[in-house]
Amino acid sequence: MSMGKQGPKTAVPRLRFPEFHEADSWKPTKLSELLRERKQRNRDLKFGTGEVLSVSGEHGCVNQIELLGRSYAGASVKEYHVVETGDLVYTKSPLKKNPYGIIKENKGEPGIVSTLYAVYHVTESAHSTYLDHFFSRDFHLNSYLQPIVRKGAKNDMKVNNSAVLSGEVLAPNKLEQKKIADCLTSLDGVIAAQGRKVEALKAHKRGLMQQLFPREGETRPRLRFPEFRNAPEWSESRLGQLVELQSGATPSKANPEFWNGNIPWVSAKDMKQLFLEDSEDHISSAAIESGAKTVPSGSLLILTRGMTLLKDVPICVVRRDMALNQDVKALRPKNGVESMFLAFLLIASKERLLAMVDIAGHGTGKLDTDGLRDFGLAIPKPEEQQRIADCLASLDNQITAETARLAALKTHKQGLMQQLFPVAESVAA
Structure with a gap:
């Protein structure tokens, strides 16, 4: 069956407010009808830190502000764009989620940005916050900018500021x-x-x-529950006196029978929350029969080798029997030691644990097992x-x-x- 000739594009949103149910369909509109570029530059403008707009600031504008007032490419930055409240700012800064840059509304007071940016003010046909929300979705922003992107000499993304306004967007009335x-x-x-x-x-x-x-x-402690205010002081101990340490291992990758079973096998990538219910990788009962060991529910896990240790010491509590790899140690609390209490106590002691991390080969962090056993802690009676x-x-x-x-x-x-x-x-x- 032949297709009929296609006319202009139009659209109706799946969800529309009642007062607009009978309104016209949305039609493509040139962005240049909604925005006008501010091309004036201000020379040698004096400014304070509160006048510089940043993507991380409360006004929600753009970054690269470190270029303001400094030198780059051998030239001093002496020109700035003034951004009024309600203006939209476009930066070509490549970001992971927005490879073609970002467009944001200045919701705060007037300020300044580098002339590397394009600054647009809205026309009578547009609502600035609507456009801010419209371009906040990666799909709208990237799909709009992608056709006008050009690669520069160094294969970086280039978008002519004026060309940003050349495309069409779907927009209803104001x-x-x-x-x-x-x-x-x-x-x-x-x-x-x-x-x-x-x-x-x-x-x-x-x-x-x-x-x-x-x-x-x-x-x-400085704060004690009422029923323990007259209880004895906490007893000084060593971690090795409170737990049994158990090492992990990696079953042979050459044997497919050891993998993709139903037994969780924990590695550093899984240790992102306190409680572990499962893991990304799993091993089989055949791996257990060949020597891999599991630790019971309630055991604590601590990462002892990995890049993560350079900034954090992950500590987890397993909620089911699990196996672990060689970069993780299990801490199995002895009688008289409540596992959740010990987990919170170790979390509260992370600064001291981080201070124990050494740098192993290739810049990897390492926690010495003997140092862990000798790690000093104070604990109260089981009831407390x-x-x-x-x-x-x-x-x-x-x-x-x-x-x-x-x-x-x-x-x-x-x-x-x-x-x-x-x-x-x-x-x-």
Whole structure:
């Protein structure tokens, strides 16, 4: 069957606010009808740090600000673009998620950016925050910029600032733009508030742990639960007296029967959270029969070799029987030692553990096993261990729940944007 002639592209979003149900379909609009480039430059402008806009700043603009007021390519930077509130700024800085650069609205006070950037102000047909949300999605930004990208002499991405306005975007009338922008901005506020709640809980936990565990060289914490305020001081001990250390191993990669079974096999890449329910790699019962060993649920794992040790000492608690590779040590608590208490105690002692990390071959971090055994700790009686563990575990559960809510809000926003922003389709002529 032959296809009819295709007419101009048009679109209707899958989700539309009630007052726009009968409005016209969205049609492609030249970005030059929505934005105008500010081409004026300001010479020898004096500025303060509060006037320089940054991608990491509260105004949400662009980076490379380190070039301002400094020299580059043998020339001093003496010219700047002034950015007004509501202007959009485009930077060609290559980023992992945005290889062609970023376009962001200046939501704050007027400021300045390098002339390496393009600065655009909105026309009467556009709403700046709508365009900020529209270009915040990688799909819209990258798919829009990709056709006008040119590779420079060093194979880097080049986009002519004026050419940025040459393409077409889907945009409704300004009233509908504003409605979409207000909706997404409101949701951003909810997401930001939830993010602050999660960070506040994490900060509270860090502060509480500093109070609940004694400082190095001390045997009495600054904060104690009422029922233990008159209890004896904590007993000084060594980690090797509190746990049995067990090493891991890697079954032969040459034997496929040892792999892809149902037994989790933990390596450094899995140790990104406190509780481990599973791992990326698995071994088989044949590997266990050939000498690989598992550790029981409740065991602690600590990374003893790897690049990660240069900045962190991962500590995990396994929630099921698991095997581990040779870069990980299992700590199996002895009688009288509550595993969750010990996990939190070691987490509270990470600065001291990090200080023990040596540099092995190829710059890899290494924790000496004998040094771990000799690592000094103070612990209370089992009853107080359990009380502290229960308190911190409860706070951890709250943090996990609030973090899940934050992730759900972000997923909801992504889905909502997919509904609010349509994809153009050709209509038959």
